[in-house]
Amino acid sequence: MIKVADRLASVEEYYFSKKLREVGGLIAQGKPIINMGIGSPDLAPAQQVLDALVNSLEDEKAHQYQSYQGLPELRMGVCSFYQKYFDVSLNSNTEVLPLMGSKEGIMHISMAFLNPGDEVLIPNPGYPTYTSVTNLVGAVARYYDLSEDGNWLPDIKALEQTDLSKVKIMWLSYPHMPTGANANVAVFEELVKFAKRNQILLVNDNPYSFVLNDHRLSILSVAGAKEVALELNSLSKTFNMAGWRVGFVFGSAEHIGAILKVKSNMDSGMFYGLQKGAIKALELSADWYAKLNEVYTRRRSLMFQLADKLGCTYDTSATGMFVWAKLPKGATSAEEFIDTVLYDKSIFITPGTIFGSQGEGYIRFSLCVKEAQIEQAIKRFEA
Structure with missing residues (x-):
């Protein structure tokens, strides 16, 4: 066998990839598994979004290569969306870049701004992809702990007591995944000041603002944020379009231009029909x-x-499409707890440890499960 690249030693197969094989094996044995682990919306996109996709297939240029920057009307549509819902003004020609899902953006941003040995501040708990991509590009993951006592928000004072000279990027995700905690304007203002003092690029991953959340907020709404911040967003959760892989990155023209250099060498543009559907989604009413x-x-x-x-x-005030829950007293291992529930009750729940060491003692339930299935799960504990 040909020897694989050394970088693969720095990453492992994604937890859900491995665990779902195990769950699939139980299903094959006839176990009535209820999957509450994955945040993949089970609801359909709006009918007008589907119609826009289908109707676009007859357009003259529907099946040709598309622009690396996406259709102008898609960029204008998402900029209007950000102006309307986040009060953020963006230049549709230079300050937004459509992505094939925001996960792609994590890689492109990392490739555009990180050199081997650069350090990256990653939330603990947080989205595992921040770590895996950091490792793949040869940078160094540095975790900053979030806690329930601290409302799952960064402790900026504690961070500034450490050596930040090698830190290039700081990942944020508010509303927070997996806990559902929200930031506010004051928190974002302090983070922007912190980034300017330390020459750090902030990246806020923001796909959950419209799910069970009355306080929508973009870090780019803070004065001067574009100098040191990018924001990722996607249509996956808000519009039930996870499989469409439509996302965006927003920021200054200089930062977006750097990411475009990477992206234009990695793909050949987003399928025309998906863009047409996305445009319609962004126009949906309240x-x-x-x-x-x-x-x-x-x-x-x-x-x-x-x-x-x-x-x-x-x-009960947490936002997003998950319920982040603390284990009962006496339970010490999240993974042991969820395995007991999986094998005794045929219910799959995510252990908090996959999001980092600060996730120990917690589990996460996905709301991408039909009511009848949740009711059935409840009954399994009443038998």
């Missing part, structure tokens, strides 16, 4: 978000009941 959240509100209420059955505690 009724769309209200109806979406009616569904998630009912599901979350049921999920709270399930968490109660397990003896877990949780924050």
Whole structure:
């Protein structure tokens, strides 16, 4: 066998890739598994979005290579969306870049700004991809701990007591994944000042603002943020379009230009029909978000009941499409806890440890599960 690149030694197969094989094996044995682990929306996109995709297939240029920067009307559409919902003004020609999902953006940003040996501040708990991409590009992951006592927000004073001379990027994700905690304007203002003092690029990963959240906020709404900050967003959660892989990165013309240099060498543009569907999604009225959240509100209420059955505690004010819950007293291992539930009750829940050491003692329930399935899960603890 040909020897693989050394960089592969720095990453492991994604947890869900491995665990879902195990879950699949149980299903093959006839186990009635209820999967509450994955945040993949099970609801459909709006009908007008689907119609826009289908109708676009007859367009003259539908099946040709597309611009690396996406259709002008897509960029204008998402800039109008940011102006309307986040009060952020953006130049559609220079300050936004469509992506094939924001996960692609994590890699492109890292490739554009990190050299081997540069350090990256990564939230603990946080999205595992920040670490894996950091390792793949030869940079050094440095974790900053978030805690329930600190409302899952960065401790800037503690960070500035450390050596930050090699830090190039700091990853944020508010509303926070996996805990559902929210930042506020004051927090973002302090982070921007911190980044300017230390010449650090902030990247806020912001795909959950419209799910069970009444306080939508972009870091780019803070004065001067574009000098030191980028923001990622996507249509996956807000519009039930996870499989479409439509995302965006926003920031200054200089920062976006650097990312475009990477992206233009990595793909040949997003499929035309997906862009047309995305344009329509961005035009949906407030009724769309209200109806979406009616569904998630009912599901979350049921999920709270399930968490109660397990003896877990949780924050009822948390946002996003997950319930982050603390294990009952006496339970010490999240992975052992979820395995017990998986094999005894055929319910798969995510252990908090996959998001970092600060996730120990917690589990995460996905709300991408139909009400009937959540009700069935509750009944399994009543038998």
